[in-house]
Amino acid sequence: MKPFTKRVVDIICAIPKGKVMTYGQIAKIAGSPRAARQVVRVLHTLSEKYQLPWQRVLNSKGCIGLTGEHGQLQRRILEEEGIVFQQNGSINLIEYGYEPLHLMEEME
């Protein structure tokens, strides 16, 4: 596990219940502002090996990237977490977006 990947995992695990984060946000905090793709890969790779809260990770549009059954499942889980979806099918990042500022302080 590379440092970046580990960092991403740590950040994702740090997301509290009822909050969500975007791939770009996670990537930026992890140390690579342009590594949203790697965050995606980490989720794909580790979500089945570890118990990562992948359902709390969304894209910059505040919407789930999946449209299949996994997407439906993710949406259902988020609703269980207390998150309310908007009529456009996305989530209000202003309210549910999680900003782990304490992690950024450690970076400094």
Added chain:
DNA sequence: CGCATGACAGTCG
């Protein structure tokens, strides 16, 4: 070792 890819993001028209 080089090419292709990916649950994305940011910018441009």
Added chain:
DNA sequence: GCGACTGCCATGC
């Protein structure tokens, strides 16, 4: 505000 293009970086073949 939305659709198309490009950038990024690790992983897989």
